[in-house]
Amino acid sequence: MQVYDAPLRDMRFVLDELHQDDGFGGIPALEEFTPDLTSAVLEEAARFSREVLAPINRSGDEEGCHFENGVVRTPEGFKEAYKQFAEGGWTSLASDPEWGGQGLPEAVSKLVEEMSCSANLSFGLYPGLSHGATTAIEGHASEDIKRAYLPKLVSGEWAGTMCLTESHCGTDLGLLRTRAVPQDDGSYRVTGSKIFISAGEHDLTDNIIHLVLARLPDAPKGVKGISLFLVPKYLPNDDGSVGPSNGVACGAIEHKMGLKASATCQMNFDDSTGWLVGEPNKGMAAMFTMMNAERVSVGIQGLGVGEAAYQSAVWYAKDRLQGRSLSGVKNPDGPADPIIVHPDVRRMLMTMRAYNEGCRALSGWVSRALDAEKHSPDPEVKQRAADFTALMTPVVKALFTDLGHESAHLAVQCYGGHGYIRESGVEQYARDARIAMIYEGTNGIQALDLVGRKLGAHTGRYLRSFFHPVSAFIEENSGEGPMKPMIDALARAFGALQLSTATIAQRGMSDPEEAGAAASDYLRLLGLVGMAYCFARATKIAGLKLLFGTDEKAFYDAKIKTATFFFERILPQTAALFLQIKAGKKSMMALDQDAF
Template identity: 85%
Template sequence: MQVYDAPLRDMRFVLNELHTDDGFGDLPIHAEFTPDLTDAILEEAARFCREVLLPLNLPGDEEGCRLENGVVRTPAGFIDAYRQFAEGGWTSLASSPEWGGQGVPDAVGKLVEEMICSANLSFGLYPGLTHGAVCAIEGHASEALKAAYLPKLVSGEWSGTMCLTEAHCGTDLGLLRTRAVPQDDGSHKLTGAKIFISAGEHDLTSNIVHLVLARLPDAPPGIKGISLFLVPKFLPQADGTPGARNGVSCSAIEHKMGLKASATCQMLFEEATGWLVGEPHKGMAAMFTMMNAERLSVGIQGLGVGEAAYQAAVWYAKDRLQGRALSGAKYPDKPADPILVHPDVRRMLMTMRAYNEGCRALSGWVARALDAEAHSPDPEVRQRAADFVALMTPVVKALFTDLASDSANLAIQCYGGHGYIRESGVEQYARDARITMIYEGTNGVQALDLVGRKLGAHMGRYLRSFFHPVAQFIEENNVEGPMKPMIEALAKAFGALQLSTATIAQRGLKDPEEAGAASADYLRLLGLVAMGYCFARATKIAGLQLFFRSPDKAFYDAKIKTATYFFERILPQATAHFLAIKAGKASMMALADDAF
């Protein structure tokens, strides 16, 4: 059964309590966003997701999208839900007031994103891609393009896409063939084909704005010869309304494993009119503004699906009667005990819960850094925030989505045979979560980005943005008391991370394959330490609240117990990842190609 209520209490904890001394807060531009105001935003978002988006999730998956005469029809109810979404101001939430946005901090906006992804991930992709397009246009387009397109994208009247992939090239975009020919009026004519374009065609908005990677006639080969172009579905008229149809069309939609209510399109550009965004041959720099924003958002998608899967599993574990507790009947008035009493079911539920709370805590930290990177008046804070975001972007994308897939499968396992049946609704979470590990750069690519680009960047400066606060916290809190076992466990995992970093740096200089062989384990190790640090901080706060007799005793007590489970049952995986890194590439690369 698909059930979802936004975990507002934990969201408030992450937003208002957990990271207040990280040096990224107290931004003058966000002074108006008091806890009372942000609370109202979160409450209303929770209501909208529960009442409007959640009821469309399962039927939307059943119906899917369909292509009719070149137009993609979204499932029943999506048009009206999107109208309510845009009218409610949700499309403009985190955008700049300069273009009609509300300027809400990313620390709040990411929590709203999580709710949307929990309630209806397919729906969330439509406005989600638009927000990424807004970031790219705002950061790189001319003032004329900004004025013409950003207000309508921010309001939700129009939507946006990113068009990168071609049939013969995915991650290796240096191979793309779409071409752009300059015109006398300053525009360009684009010709080529793109695949796997999320929200490339649909019936939710009156216009769709495509950001397209293509090559100019004088482009150098490879990745250095790619430019970015803005290509609208309908060419705007003088008054800004959609006019003549452009030479862009949807030739087919993909029949996918999941996300069936999200239109994934094959797009044709046939002498389509477009305008250059940014400088010629510098398209990847402009597109990475959108891609990095999307990679963080994909991580949030994973968290959203993981939370929905957890809540469904909890509902079922409390409702399903099966056998008796090993220690004797816990509910003797019932014909059997709910499966919640069984240790193995508890293992699965606690694992999912710890994954979600750990990821939410870490995403809250990264979101605060996003805000500081954009708005802090202190250049040093902006730089430290930018370093931290750069380091953590591949971790958020890969770790959160890996754990989401694990949580979705654990939810199915909690349901048993009923989880394998479509009517239960939980198998959809496994199908939907699976793509998040692939798109916006596979999780293997994220791991390579982490070890290949981020570790050595600026003589290790990115790493210092994370290592320094963790080391300081361990040093300040490694004292006798109830937290000592956690601090010791965190220190051990952190030590393994430091040794692994040195090992990769040393071996990778001599042999890049050594770094590649270690990359997936290193990303997971870094992610586990980051979650452990957040849980340790949360435990310290919760302990103080209980000491001072907070009226919210149940929440803080549960936080400590969840953290304890993480430290005792999940963080020990750090040792295994360290040993795998230490083992090196030998066994991984030993087999000859023709032996596979």
């Protein structure tokens, strides 16, 4: 059974308590968004997710999207839900008020995203792609384009996509063949085909605005010759209404393992009119504005599915009677005890819970940095926030989706044979979660980005935005006391991270394959240390609350117990990760290619 109710208390803890002294707060532009106001927003988002989105999640998966004569119809209920979503202002939550947005902090918007992804991941992709397109247009397009397209994208009247992949090129975009020919009126004629385009065609909005990577006639080879173009499905009239078709057609939709209610399209552009976004041959820089925003959002998708999987597993573990507790009968009036009494079931549930709370805490830190990067009036804070988000974006995308996928499979395991059957609903989480590890750059590519681009950038400046606060926290809280075991464990894991960083830096200078061999292990190591830091901070806050008295003893006590489980049962992975990194590439690359 699919069970989901937004974990509002933990969300408020992350938003209002956990990161208040991280140096990214106190932003004048966001002062109006008080805890009372943001709490009301989260309450309403939770209601919408529970009452509107969750009920059509499984039915959407069962029905899927329909493709007939070039037209895509979303499953029953999706069009009505999207209308309510847009009319409720959820598409405009964190967008700039200049274009009709509400200007809420990203720290709030990401929590709302999590709710949508938990309740109905397929649905969440449609407005999620639009938000990414809005980000790229706002950052790189001309004022004319902004005025023509941003208000309708922000309002949800129109939707957006990103069109990168072609049948012969995925990660290596330098191979793309889509071309754009300049016209006398300043527009371009775009021709080519793209595949795997999420929300490329659907019936939720009147128009779809595609951001398309293409080559100009005289473009250099490789990624240095890629430009970005805005290509609408329908050309707008002068009054902003939808005009004639623009030679944009969906050739087919993919038949996928999961996310069946999200249309993944093959898109064909046939002399379609488009406009340049950004500078010629600088399309990758403009597109990465969208991709980086989407990568953080994809990480939130992993967290969202993980939370829904956890809640569904908890419901089943309390309901399913099977066997007796090893320590004695716990349900004497029944034929058996609920399976939640068994240690191995508890192991799975606690693992999922710790993953979710750790990811939510870490994403809260990153979201506050996103807000500071955008709004802080202090140049030093702005730079530090930009460094931190650059470092952590691949970690959020890769680690959160890895852990969300693991949580989904643990939920299936908790259900046993019933989890493998479609009627239970949890196998959908396992299928839906799998793609998040692949799209927006596979998790291996995220690891290469972290090790290859981020570690050495500006002589390690990005790393300092993470290392300095963690080191300072360990130093400030070392010594005797109830947190000593936790601080000592954090210090050991942080030490492993420092040694691994030095190892990769030293070996990678002479042999890039050494850095590549260590990349995925290093990303997970960095992410686990980040989660441990957040759990340690949470434990300190919870301990003080319990010491000085609170009417929420159960919440803070559970926070400490979850953190303790993380430190004792999950953080020890960092020691193994360090040994794997230290082992280097030798055994990985030793087998001759023909021997595979």
